[in-house]
Amino acid sequence: MFQYYLDLALRSLRRNKALTALMVFAVALGIGASMTTLTVFHVLSGDPIPGSSGTLFYPQLDPQDKDGYEPGKEPPAQVTWIDGMNLLKAHRGTRQALMAGGAVPVQPAQSGMDPFFSDARYTTADFFAMFKAPFLYGHGWNAADDDAKARVVVITRELNDKLFGGKDSTGQTLRIKDTGFRVVGVLDSWRPNPHFYDLNMGGYRALEDVFLPLTTFRDLRLDRNGSMDCWGRGGGDDEHLETATCVWLQFWVQLDGASQVAAYKDYLTHYSQEQQSLGRFQRPPNVRLRSLMEWLDFNKVVPSDVRLQVYLAFGFLLVCLVNTVGLMLAKFMRRAGELGVRRALGASRRNVFAQLLVESGVIGLAGGIGGLGLALLGLWAVRHQPSDYAKLAQLDPAMLLTTFALAVGASLLAGLLPAWRACQVTPALQLKSN
Numbered sequence: 001m002f003q004y005y006l007d008l009a010l011r012s013l014r015r016n017k018a019l020t021a022l023m024v025f026a027v028a029l030g031i032g033a034s035m036t037t038l039t040v041f042h043v044l045s046g047d048p049i050p051g052s053s054g055t056l057f058y059p060q061l062d063p064q065d066k067d068g069y070e071p072g073k074e075p076p077a078q079v080t081w082i083d084g085m086n087l088l089k090a091h092r093g094t095r096q097a098l099m100a101g102g103a104v105p106v107q108p109a110q111s112g113m114d115p116f117f118s119d120a121r122y123t124t125a126d127f128f129a130m131f132k133a134p135f136l137y138g139h140g141w142n143a144a145d146d147d148a149k150a151r152v153v154v155i156t157r158e159l160n161d162k163l164f165g166g167k168d169s170t171g172q173t174l175r176i177k178d179t180g181f182r183v184v185g186v187l188d189s190w191r192p193n194p195h196f197y198d199l200n201m202g203g204y205r206a207l208e209d210v211f212l213p214l215t216t217f218r219d220l221r222l223d224r225n226g227s228m229d230c231w232g233r234g235g236g237d238d239e240h241l242e243t244a245t246c247v248w249l250q251f252w253v254q255l256d257g258a259s260q261v262a263a264y265k266d267y268l269t270h271y272s273q274e275q276q277s278l279g280r281f282q283r284p285p286n287v288r289l290r291s292l293m294e295w296l297d298f299n300k301v302v303p304s305d306v307r308l309q310v311y312l313a314f315g316f317l318l319v320c321l322v323n324t325v326g327l328m329l330a331k332f333m334r335r336a337g338e339l340g341v342r343r344a345l346g347a348s349r350r351n352v353f354a355q356l357l358v359e360s361g362v363i364g365l366a367g368g369i370g371g372l373g374l375a376l377l378g379l380w381a382v383r384h385q386p387s388d389y390a391k392l393a394q395l396d397p398a399m400l401l402t403t404f405a406l407a408v409g410a411s412l413l414a415g416l417l418p419a420w421r422a423c424q425v426t427p428a429l430q431l432k433s434n
Contacts, residue, residue, distance in 0.1 A: 027367025030320030032374025037313040048192035053292040062286040078247040093253035095130040099123035102224045107175040118209040122217035138170035138185035149219040153181040154211040200226045203301045204389035328418035349423040356419035364411025368404040
């Protein structure tokens with residue numbers, strides 16, 4: 001029966017090509033606009049580590065002095081060196097990582113290549129396992145390398161291609177700021193979106209090319225980037241970051257299970273009380289422990305203009321559907337005589353209703369194909385915008401299926417009223433008028 005209805009729908013659509021083209025174009029415009037913005041929103045609001053984000057948490061403490069104190073105020077988003085190291089060495093989580101961002105001068109061994117700066121991530125050994133970083137060659141360093149301030153480095157696949165021609169470079173020497181570092185690992189293609197572990201560097205920035213132990217960074221006094229907030233007489237010079245009353249490090253912890261989360265939050269409160277008794281903390285305990293997705297939501301990582309564009313695009317889709325309803329209604333009512341004959345020959349209202357809905361679905365499918373083309377064009381335009389997330393605007397298989405599902409679903413919805421009205425036509429009146 002469906003094949004029969006499909007054949008009738010195709011014949012009807014070919015009979016009035018201009019009206020068909022208008023309906024398909026209206027659906028395509030609405031689908032193209034909505035899927036362009038929805039795809040960008042989908043990319044920007046996705047889970048950066050599917051399956052693991054629920055176990056990753058971002059602890060916050062309040063080590064500041066009494067100046068400007070307000071009860072319940074949000075604590076700093078970063079930690080001091082002292083607190084970061086204390087939390088790290090306490091090992092209260094399954095894994096934990098302390099980190100900061102920076103830039104390092106890379107000195108290629110090749111004589112024909114000039115030195116250049118690469119973005120760097122100074123972190124601790126658990127970083128790679130905790131964030132599920134994939135390795136092409138080798139592995140990360142271990143806790144002993146952190147303690148020894150080892151000259152070891154993990155690089156990205158792109159940097160490995162540039163410096164070593166894509167070969168396995170583990171064991172090779174990479175010179176950074178006149179110091180030789182042993183390459184222990186090469187990351188495979190990996191770009192978590194958003195750049196969740198350090199939002200200070202940009203929510204959708206590219207992955208750093210060089211990863212070094214945090215202790216090595218301080219030992220060599222490498223350049224640091226990112227925000228820093230100080231109070232009292234702490235200062236903020238790079239020579240005394242270990243003792244400065246400044247927050248400038250990010251700390252993440254992996255907690256497996258609700259009981260471990262509750263225990264860790266209690267630990268943060270007790271730690272704050274202990275530091276207050278020692279005279280380091282002057283404010284009452286004020287802690288937060290948000291999961292990865294809660295942290296992204298709290299920081300409103302998805303740009304507000306992207307959300308607004310989604311609302312506007314779906315509003316435009318609604319306008320297109322209203323126009324499509326009018327066109328379908330005109331088309332179906334124009335065929336009242338034909339539909340009356342079908343009813344007189346024994347077709348029930350349900351049969352006629354199904355026939356017209358199949359025709360609406362065909363219009364939606366055609367509109368989906370046109371909308372897909374417009375969406376691809378829109379995403380191409382987005383990728384040429386000067387924003388840090390522009391290159392991420394790609395249509396993945398899930399959004400491809402969503403495009404056609406939305407197009408067909410929207411056209412079926414638009415066809416409900418016209419099909420129902422057409423089914424109310426009295427066959428006898430149509431036969432008499434014909």
